[in-house]
Amino acid sequence: MNDDAPRATSVALPALLEDAARRSAAYLRSLEQRPVRPDPDAVLRLARLDEPLPAGPSDPAGVLALLDELVSPATMATAGPRFFGFVIGGSLPAALAANWLATAWDQNACLAKVTPGVAQVEAVALRWLVEVLGLPPQTEGAFVTGATMANFTALAAARHVVLARTGWNVEADGLYGAPPITVVVGAEAHPTLLKSLGLLGLGRNRVVRVPTDRRGRMRADRLPPMAGPTIICVQAGNINTGEFDPFGEICPIARAAGAWVHVDGAFGLWARAAPQLAPLADGMELADSWATDAHKWLNVPYDSGLAFVREPGALPSAMAITADYLPVHQAERSPADFTPELSRRARGVEVWAALRSLGRSGLAEMFERNCRQARRFAALLGAAGYEILNDVVLNQVLVSFGSADTTQRVIDAIQADGTCWCGGTVWQGRAAMRISVCSWATTDSDVERSAAAMLRAARGVAARA
Numbered sequence: 433m434n435d436d437a438p439r440a441t442s443v444a445l446p447a448l449l450e451d452a453a454r455r456s457a458a459y460l461r462s463l464e465q466r467p468v469r470p471d472p473d474a475v476l477r478l479a480r481l482d483e484p485l486p487a488g489p490s491d492p493a494g495v496l497a498l499l500d501e502l503v504s505p506a507t508m509a510t511a512g513p514r515f516f517g518f519v520i521g522g523s524l525p526a527a528l529a530a531n532w533l534a535t536a537w538d539q540n541a542c543l544a545k546v547t548p549g550v551a552q553v554e555a556v557a558l559r560w561l562v563e564v565l566g567l568p569p570q571t572e573g574a575f576v577t578g579a580t581m582a583n584f585t586a587l588a589a590a591r592h593v594v595l596a597r598t599g600w601n602v603e604a605d606g607l608y609g610a611p612p613i614t615v616v617v618g619a620e621a622h623p624t625l626l627k628s629l630g631l632l633g634l635g636r637n638r639v640v641r642v643p644t645d646r647r648g649r650m651r652a653d654r655l656p657p658m659a660g661p662t663i664i665c666v667q668a669g670n671i672n673t674g675e676f677d678p679f680g681e682i683c684p685i686a687r688a689a690g691a692w693v694h695v696d697g698a699f700g701l702w703a704r705a706a707p708q709l710a711p712l713a714d715g716m717e718l719a720d721s722w723a724t725d726a727h728k729w730l731n732v733p734y735d736s737g738l739a740f741v742r743e744p745g746a747l748p749s750a751m752a753i754t755a756d757y758l759p760v761h762q763a764e765r766s767p768a769d770f771t772p773e774l775s776r777r778a779r780g781v782e783v784w785a786a787l788r789s790l791g792r793s794g795l796a797e798m799f800e801r802n803c804r805q806a807r808r809f810a811a812l813l814g815a816a817g818y819e820i821l822n823d824v825v826l827n828q829v830l831v832s833f834g835s836a837d838t839t840q841r842v843i844d845a846i847q848a849d850g851t852c853w854c855g856g857t858v859w860q861g862r863a864a865m866r867i868s869v870c871s872w873a874t875t876d877s878d879v880e881r882s883a884a885a886m887l888r889a890a891r892g893v894a895a896r897a
């Protein structure tokens with residue numbers, strides 16, 4: 433054994449972490465000027481990472497330098513202010529810094545007895561979330577990796593409860609021989625919601641699909657007749673149009689039929705935290721469970737999602753484990769009783785930091801600003817003669833630059849130009865570019881600059897046609 437090795441590491445560690453901080457700050461500063469897309473040459477140089485596993489140890493400072501030099505230029509600037517592709521979002525300063533500190537703590541967030549600090553931070557963050565999202569006060573929650581797992585987790589609680597009402601214990605006895613569950617989804621359900629249903633043994637295709645209207649909202653008048661164990665999955669925030677299903681109409685019908693209502697609100701749920709947007713989600717509080725992402729619009733680092741369930745005890749019924757080596761359940765909240773994972777990182781720390789740093793007014797300002805910026809994009813592109821395909825009710829804009837081929841060529845030109853980045857989609861049979869505004873870092877001048885780049889690209893494509 434080399435007795436010097438650990439000491440040498442402890443001496444070098446502060447310098448290494450300072451180097452990491454310096455490199456991170458330089459990276460984030462560079463996003464103001466560099467193209468949003470990855471540097472194509474840097475992408476080619478990524479091949480250099482594909483080396484044999486080193487035969488022995490090397491200096492950690494050199495490992496970090498290699499990572500920064502090879503990978504930083506090959507990143508997409510999603511942390512910057514002008515990435516409008518998919519629904520991604522950046523990282524709020526407090527959330528990013530809290531992530532670093534929590535990584536240094538390296539706490540396993542599964543047991544309150546073992547890691548009381550992070551368990552308390554997460555419990556407080558959950559209480560704040562239930563308040564700011566206007567969920568019923570007894571609502572319980574779980575920190576998971578994203579909305580896919582949040583849907584899975586909440587729907588596992590739903591599966592437990594609707595079968596327990598028939599006297600069936602699904603955790604103990606599985607689904608074979610169980611009373612069938614009717615699962616109702618909207619025609620516009622996110623594909624990951626269907627994946628969650630598949631993981632739960634409820635089937636991706638064995639769902640009853642309810643048609644949507646031209647804005648992408650589930651039609652309450654087309655709900656099927658419901659009897660027996662039933663779960664209805666509704667949506668807050670359509671990925672194309674940003675629209676909300678009519679919860680106020682659907683929830684009372686579901687209640688009367690004894691059905692469970694689950695809301696996939698990966699980004700739309702946050703409308704509840706902004707007074708100007710909250711009316712979009714009226715009636716959502718009548719549902720039984722909710723899923724959202726924190727890594728999208730709350731702007732915390734990946735990966736972070738949240739599951740909420742109204743009925744106390746339902747989440748632990750689906751998720752808790754017992755084992756001889758684990759402490760028996762205590763009076764305090766034991767985080768692992770609520771999540772699919774046992775061991776996990778304390779991802780609630782960043783959620784707490786985001787909420788603590790913004791407060792109620794800061795949250796509302798961020799969500800409302802992004803929606804105002806989406807409307808500004810629509811106004812600028814519409815004024816230039818391009819067709820906006822959706823009512824811009826939230827932070828999503830769908831724009832057509834003409835034919836499918838022309839729209840695709842404009843998207844390619846915008847991505848290559850690098851001022852900003854947007855992707856394509858198909859909405860009700862029409863090719864469109866999707867602009868999703870969901871970063872804390874986006875300023876009004878970023879919007880003007882990006883819209884100018886979009887119009888430049890569109891005119892360039894038209895001139896070449």
Ligand SMILES: *Cc1c(COP(=O)(O)O)cnc(C)c1O
Pocket residue numbers: 519577578579580581622624625669670671696697698699725737
């Ligand atoms: C993004 C999204 C999901 C999936 O979220 P992940 O965090 O990527 O797992 C589910 N539903 C909707 C509506 C989404 O926008």
